[in-house]
Amino acid sequence: MDQPTGFRADRHPSESFEDILERDTRRIPDHLRQGPLRDLGDEGVPVTNYYDPAHFAKEVRHVWLKVWQWACREEDIPEPNDVFVYENVGKSVIVTRQADGSIKAFYNSCLHRGRKLVDKSGHKVDFRCKYHGLAWNCSGSFKHNPIGWDFPQFDRRDMSLPEVRVESWGGFVFINFDPAAAPLMDTLQPLADHFDRYDLANRYKAAHTSKVVPCNWKVMAEAFMESHHTIVTHPQLAPFLGDVNSQYDALSDHVTRQFTATGVVSPMLADRNIDDLGILKAMEAAGGSHVSGGQASKQGGVAAKKPINRARDAGPAPAVLEDGVTARMYASEITRKALAAEDGWDYSDVSDAEMVDALLYNVFPHMSFWAGYAPNVIYRWRPNGLDPDTSIMDVIILKRVPKDGPRPKPVAEHRLTLDEDWSDSPMLGALAPVFEQDMENLPHVQTGLKTSGTGVVHFALYSEMRIRLLHANIGRMIAEGEARSA
Numbered sequence: 001m002d003q004p005t006g007f008r009a010d011r012h013p014s015e016s017f018e019d020i021l022e023r024d025t026r027r028i029p030d031h032l033r034q035g036p037l038r039d040l041g042d043e044g045v046p047v048t049n050y051y052d053p054a055h056f057a058k059e060v061r062h063v064w065l066k067v068w069q070w071a072c073r074e075e076d077i078p079e080p081n082d083v084f085v086y087e088n089v090g091k092s093v094i095v096t097r098q099a100d101g102s103i104k105a106f107y108n109s110c111l112h113r114g115r116k117l118v119d120k121s122g123h124k125v126d127f128r129c130k131y132h133g134l135a136w137n138c139s140g141s142f143k144h145n146p147i148g149w150d151f152p153q154f155d156r157r158d159m160s161l162p163e164v165r166v167e168s169w170g171g172f173v174f175i176n177f178d179p180a181a182a183p184l185m186d187t188l189q190p191l192a193d194h195f196d197r198y199d200l201a202n203r204y205k206a207a208h209t210s211k212v213v214p215c216n217w218k219v220m221a222e223a224f225m226e227s228h229h230t231i232v233t234h235p236q237l238a239p240f241l242g243d244v245n246s247q248y249d250a251l252s253d254h255v256t257r258q259f260t261a262t263g264v265v266s267p268m269l270a271d272r273n274i275d276d277l278g279i280l281k282a283m284e285a286a287g288g289s290h291v292s293g294g295q296a297s298k299q300g301g302v303a304a305k306k307p308i309n310r311a312r313d314a315g316p317a318p319a320v321l322e323d324g325v326t327a328r329m330y331a332s333e334i335t336r337k338a339l340a341a342e343d344g345w346d347y348s349d350v351s352d353a354e355m356v357d358a359l360l361y362n363v364f365p366h367m368s369f370w371a372g373y374a375p376n377v378i379y380r381w382r383p384n385g386l387d388p389d390t391s392i393m394d395v396i397i398l399k400r401v402p403k404d405g406p407r408p409k410p411v412a413e414h415r416l417t418l419d420e421d422w423s424d425s426p427m428l429g430a431l432a433p434v435f436e437q438d439m440e441n442l443p444h445v446q447t448g449l450k451t452s453g454t455g456v457v458h459f460a461l462y463s464e465m466r467i468r469l470l471h472a473n474i475g476r477m478i479a480e481g482e483a484r485s486a
């Protein structure tokens, strides 16, 4: 594979994620092997990109109204006439199941005087405007006008609700405001191929918490696109996380990923001589159990009374380890057994990496999907309406539908306000304290950007390559959009 020359030298000199994969106790699927890099230069980005209303307006027009965005899960609207209302950048969309099982999406606006047709998600007989009573069928066809005597012009016009593009993958429903957008798969590949193995369609939403956060949407997204903030922001995770030696790949313009190993000591703590038992003790202390590797390291922190995110019942760290068993091997094996006990599936052939590591794929501009077999954490970031200074983060956790069924019902979204803490959600358990550590930085980033003395922020060449690509994509889309409208 051709890589930009000299670029690789910017990686941390300690062992690589590939080196760690070489010690895996099971076969590693090909898609976990090293992917391509992207050399995007070393220029910084203007701080105004994070708060200037004029820049934000361009992002809305040329990015948000052009990209595929995850609106809901298919399981949120299982029956005909079930409706989910998705909102972003001042737009509201009705996503609804049709009688034939397909899904349609409509602009949520009455064709008479413009009132939103549907205020809340749920099961509907029709879309009846609460202002004058005009109504549409869930298929989008015009149903009824109680003051029709005064609207003879409607007989000559198409009064169907205008549709928004909608496509599905992995149980996720995506919408796109651009009628000319390329198919969803053009955005999702190669993620969709890599995730075949994890079959997200046959998972259910076990947790869904969202929160308004006082920072630009990119500030929030970027907090989850590199691991080298661990040693300072989440020091309790560093004894068992390969943070600065994480692997970063740019698989396409839209899909990037980072792989962070669990059950190995951070190279930043190399002088501490932490052994395998020490690693497991740190995992127990930080996460409540050593089952919680990788994905669960994000779910670490104080053990919740009722952890929901991950296989559990692992108990405390062992007093001794058998010869040749590393902390990573031990945690992987415990996780295999605990997951199998919980959902009835067989994990005996699954790699250590897919059991415990943080395998985060991002889809431009606003989604992150954790690969692997343990409960998958999914993030979504978007602006809070039309405010460049606040944003909304969604965290959902998908669990595998038990082998012997039935399919559990998905939970409803729990929305936290600006003033609430992630731990105010009953759903996130031990994940919440780690998020709180991330969130403590974000308002200070937003205010700090506004007082910058240089007017520029800088990104690491390797570990922050994905953030650089995020900005490159936005810049390209704005330039192309402005050129089209010039």
Ligand SMILES: [Fe+2]
Pocket (backbone or CB within 6 Å): 223, 229, 233, 234, 438
């Ligand atoms: Fe973090």
